[in-house]
Amino acid sequence: MAFELLTSVKERLIELLFPVKCVVCEKETEQKRKNKFICTSCLKNLSPSLNFYCPLCEARTADAKLCFSCRALRSLGEGGQDHFYLDRLLYPFPYQDFKIQKVVKAFKYRFIKELEIPLGRLMVSYLEKIKNKIDLNDSTLVPVPLHKRKFNSRGYNQSELIAQQLSKFLNFRVANNCLIKNKATKDQASLKNEQRTKNIKGVFKCAEPEQMREKRILLVDDVYTTGTTMNECARVLKDEGAKEVIGLTIARG
Ligand SMILES: [Zn+2]
Ligand SMILES: [Zn+2]
Structure with a gap:
């Protein structure tokens, strides 16, 4: 009892300070x-968009795959472009939405790890x-990894936390x-x-190739920008025999 009282006094003090x-x-x-790091009204305002877009040119598509013209250009190898290995790209928010941008930045750069919970719920x-439009049955979640040095300095891999939240509920x-x-x-953005x-x-290397064979992979990252990172991950996974690689991010920049 005394201990509980002390704990609640301590909690109250921390709240005040x-x-x-x-x-x-x-x-x-x-x-x-x-969800103490996002208030109820802001959380309510974050409503996922259910539209799908081409992973390269952002044209609306019905299936989140490359649009017809991007597919044609890629197969011709136009502009020295690499083959595109990512089968689909799914994301609920445009990164231009300042609300989601603030949440992602706080999650990555302000080290507010607890945001994994509201972000996980949104995803x-x-x-x-x-899931009635895109077949996600029997997916295996693969988070885009960080290099060991970056992982150690941040203390967590944000993509891994999201993947873990998804596996808990799905x-x-x-x-x-x-x-x-x-x-x-180097930072891709630069x-x-x-x-x-x-x-x-x-x-990137695949350390568990036998786990990828004939599998549908949901490749999880925080933000999709040009797609080079995800495409390279997808290439490695396909090399190991993955049947389908679907990119899943919180937002697209
Ligand atoms: Zn708020
Ligand atoms: Zn396109």
């Missing part, structure tokens, strides 16, 4: 809530809504150590297109 603010609107939120509700297996990033790379492909080529 360090009020928790919503990462979107920056208003104080109540400490006790599970689960998105997948629940689209009954998919997480193949956590399947992909390994064995070389530290590079031009051709440099991006070069920067990322050959940096």
